[in-house]
Amino acid sequence: MKLDINLKEESKIRMLEDEILELKQRLELAQAGSVKLSHSSDYKSFSELFGVVDSDFNLLSVNNESNHFIGKPQNKLKVQKCYSAFRDLNQPCDGCTISTDNTNKLVWYFLQPQLSNKNRPCNRSIITPANLIEPFELTLKETDLFYEQLFESTGDALLIIDCKGRILKFTKKLCEMLSYSEEEFSKLTIFDIDDPTNSLSFDERACQIKRDKGAIFETDLISKSGKLIPVESSSSPIRYHSKTVFFVTFRNIEERLNAQKELLExxxxxRTLVENANDLVMRFDREHRHVFVNSASQQVLGIPPQNFIGKTHQEMGFPDDLCLLWEEEMDKVFESGITDVIDFSIQAKGRDIDFEWQLIPEFDTEDEIPYLLAVARDVSKRTMSEKALEEALKTKDKFFSIIAHDLRNPFGSLRTLSEYLQNSEDLTKEEIQEFAEIIHASACQGYDLLENLLEWSRSQRGSIKWQPQEFDLVELIDSNIKLIQANIHKKQIHLNFQAETSQYVFADKYMIDTVIRNLLANAVKFTYMNGNIDVFLIEKEKHYCVSIKDDGKGISKNNQKKLFHLDNQYSSLGTAMETGTGLGLILCKEFIDINNGEIWVESEGGKGSCFSFTVPKK
Incomplete structure (x- = not known):
C-alpha cells in the first residue's frame, strides 16, 4: 500500500515536472512573441535588438547597445561569428534557430530575457530567420543599412557635429580629402579642420543654420599638412538622439575656383585686348541692338561707346541706306551661321572712312545664334594704296608705251640713214652734211629722252635723295642759259634775263638745276625763229618765283590739264619739228614738290607759254 502511494507520488511528480517544462517552454515562446510585439509597437524596445547575421553566422552589424550586454566595443564584434562574439564559442549555440534552408541569408538576433533559478535575466541569444520577423521590423533595419551605405557612398564628404563643434560621425571621403586616418580624425573637432578667416565664425554659422533651417557657405578646410582646401559647405540642422545636431556636406571646389580664376583672367x-584695339568691335542681338561696343568708337567715330548700348544704328542716326545694308547683312549671318565680310564707306569726324566689316556668329549651347560679333577695321589707307597701285600700274603701262613710241623715231632715223650711207657710194658733200645733221638731231633727241628717263626712274626708286643747301639762284639760271646757247643761236632767239644781285635760296641744287634746264629747253623748242624768251626772277615774302616765258606755239586750255601727269601725258612737236615725251615736265613737278614749291603754266594757243615755279628762301 505504501509502495503504491510512493509510485503514485512519483508519477505525480513526473507529471508536475512535465507540466512545468511545458509551461516553461510556453513562457519562452510567449516572451519571444512579446519581444516581437514590442519591436513593432515601441521603438525603444529596439535596444534589445543586436543586429544582423547571415546564414553562415557571420556578424554583419551591431547596435549601439551591444557593449552594454556583451562588454565588447563594436569594432571588436564586427567580422566575427555571432557565437564567438556573444558566447565565446567555437561552434554555433545548441538549438540555434537559423535555418540553412532559408533562401534569405539575412537573419535577426535578439537578446531574449529568460528566467533563471535566481529569478534574473540571463544573456541568452535567440536567432530568428529574417522571413519570420515582422515586416515592420525588417523595413526599419533595412532602412538603417540603406542610410549607412548612403552616408558612405555619396560623392561629397559628410560630417555630423553637435552644437559644440564635436564630431559625431564622418565619412571616409572627408578623411581622404584632409589626409587623416579614421582614428586620427575621430579625435578632432570642427575647429581643428575649419579655417574661419574667410567666412563666418562657428557660432555665427550655427545661428544662421538654426534660423534659416540650413545654409551654404564657402570656406577652407585645413588638411593634415596645413594646406587649405577650398570647399562649398552645405549645413542643415537635424534631430539625433533627441538633440539638435548639424549635418554638413563638403564639396571640394578647388578645380572650380581655378577654372573661375582662369576664366576671369x-x-x-x-577685355584689355578689345578695349585697346584700334578696330571697332561691336556685339548685336537679333533686333540689331548694340549690346557691347569697345572704346574705339570714340576714337574712330567720335561717339562714346555707352551711347550705343541698347540702340540700333537707325536710332543712332546713321544714314538709312547704310542701316538697311547692315541689317540685311546681319540677318544673313543670323540665318546661315557663316562668317561674312562686307565693305562700306562712312563719313565720320569730317572725313570719308573705308571699313572692312567682319560679322561673326556666336553660338550658344543649343546651337542657336543669339548674338553677332562685328569687327570693323579702318582700311582707308589700304584702299588708297590699292588705288595708288592701280594707278601706278596704268601709268607704268602707258609710260612704256610712250617711251617705246618716242624712242622709235630717233632710232628709226638713225637706222635708215646709216643703212643708206652704208650702201651709197656717190653721195655729195652736201648730202653727207645733211645726213649728218639729221643723225645728230636724232642722237640728241634720244639722249635727252634717255637722260630724262634715267632721272625720273631714279626719283621713282628713291635713289635721288633730297639734300637741301643754300645756293645762288641767279648763278644757277645763268649757267643753264649758257648750256643752250647753241640752240638759241641756231633759231636766232632773243633770250632776256636780267638780275643785278645774287639771290639765295634753300633747296636741293641738283633738282632745281634739272627743273631750270628742262623748262629752258622746252621754251627754245616751242619758240619760232627770231622769237623771244624772257626769264623773270621775282622775290616774294618766303620764296622766289622763277618764270620762263616764250612767244611760241602756246598750249590750249584742254591740253594744259594733261601736263605734269604721266597718266595724261601730253607732248607736241617743236617749231622746228623737235619731238618730246612730256616726261621732263613730270620730272619737274616731282622735284618742285620735294622742295616744297609749286609749279604751274599760263598759256594760250598761238600766243606762247609761261612756266613758273617757286623756291623757298634761305
Missing part, C-alpha cells in the same frame, strides 16, 4: 585679357 581670360576675360580680363580679352
Amino acid at each position: 581670360s576675360e580680363i585679357r580679352f
Whole structure:
C-alpha cells in the first residue's frame, strides 16, 4: 500500500515536472512573441535588438547597445561569428534557430530575457530567420543599412557635429580629402579642420543654420599638412538622439575656383585686348541692338561707346541706306551661321572712312545664334594704296608705251640713214652734211629722252635723295642759259634775263638745276625763229618765283590739264619739228614738290607759254 502511494507520488511528480517544462517552454515562446510585439509597437524596445547575421553566422552589424550586454566595443564584434562574439564559442549555440534552408541569408538576433533559478535575466541569444520577423521590423533595419551605405557612398564628404563643434560621425571621403586616418580624425573637432578667416565664425554659422533651417557657405578646410582646401559647405540642422545636431556636406571646389580664376583672367585679357584695339568691335542681338561696343568708337567715330548700348544704328542716326545694308547683312549671318565680310564707306569726324566689316556668329549651347560679333577695321589707307597701285600700274603701262613710241623715231632715223650711207657710194658733200645733221638731231633727241628717263626712274626708286643747301639762284639760271646757247643761236632767239644781285635760296641744287634746264629747253623748242624768251626772277615774302616765258606755239586750255601727269601725258612737236615725251615736265613737278614749291603754266594757243615755279628762301 505504501509502495503504491510512493509510485503514485512519483508519477505525480513526473507529471508536475512535465507540466512545468511545458509551461516553461510556453513562457519562452510567449516572451519571444512579446519581444516581437514590442519591436513593432515601441521603438525603444529596439535596444534589445543586436543586429544582423547571415546564414553562415557571420556578424554583419551591431547596435549601439551591444557593449552594454556583451562588454565588447563594436569594432571588436564586427567580422566575427555571432557565437564567438556573444558566447565565446567555437561552434554555433545548441538549438540555434537559423535555418540553412532559408533562401534569405539575412537573419535577426535578439537578446531574449529568460528566467533563471535566481529569478534574473540571463544573456541568452535567440536567432530568428529574417522571413519570420515582422515586416515592420525588417523595413526599419533595412532602412538603417540603406542610410549607412548612403552616408558612405555619396560623392561629397559628410560630417555630423553637435552644437559644440564635436564630431559625431564622418565619412571616409572627408578623411581622404584632409589626409587623416579614421582614428586620427575621430579625435578632432570642427575647429581643428575649419579655417574661419574667410567666412563666418562657428557660432555665427550655427545661428544662421538654426534660423534659416540650413545654409551654404564657402570656406577652407585645413588638411593634415596645413594646406587649405577650398570647399562649398552645405549645413542643415537635424534631430539625433533627441538633440539638435548639424549635418554638413563638403564639396571640394578647388578645380572650380581655378577654372573661375582662369576664366576671369581670360576675360580680363580679352577685355584689355578689345578695349585697346584700334578696330571697332561691336556685339548685336537679333533686333540689331548694340549690346557691347569697345572704346574705339570714340576714337574712330567720335561717339562714346555707352551711347550705343541698347540702340540700333537707325536710332543712332546713321544714314538709312547704310542701316538697311547692315541689317540685311546681319540677318544673313543670323540665318546661315557663316562668317561674312562686307565693305562700306562712312563719313565720320569730317572725313570719308573705308571699313572692312567682319560679322561673326556666336553660338550658344543649343546651337542657336543669339548674338553677332562685328569687327570693323579702318582700311582707308589700304584702299588708297590699292588705288595708288592701280594707278601706278596704268601709268607704268602707258609710260612704256610712250617711251617705246618716242624712242622709235630717233632710232628709226638713225637706222635708215646709216643703212643708206652704208650702201651709197656717190653721195655729195652736201648730202653727207645733211645726213649728218639729221643723225645728230636724232642722237640728241634720244639722249635727252634717255637722260630724262634715267632721272625720273631714279626719283621713282628713291635713289635721288633730297639734300637741301643754300645756293645762288641767279648763278644757277645763268649757267643753264649758257648750256643752250647753241640752240638759241641756231633759231636766232632773243633770250632776256636780267638780275643785278645774287639771290639765295634753300633747296636741293641738283633738282632745281634739272627743273631750270628742262623748262629752258622746252621754251627754245616751242619758240619760232627770231622769237623771244624772257626769264623773270621775282622775290616774294618766303620764296622766289622763277618764270620762263616764250612767244611760241602756246598750249590750249584742254591740253594744259594733261601736263605734269604721266597718266595724261601730253607732248607736241617743236617749231622746228623737235619731238618730246612730256616726261621732263613730270620730272619737274616731282622735284618742285620735294622742295616744297609749286609749279604751274599760263598759256594760250598761238600766243606762247609761261612756266613758273617757286623756291623757298634761305
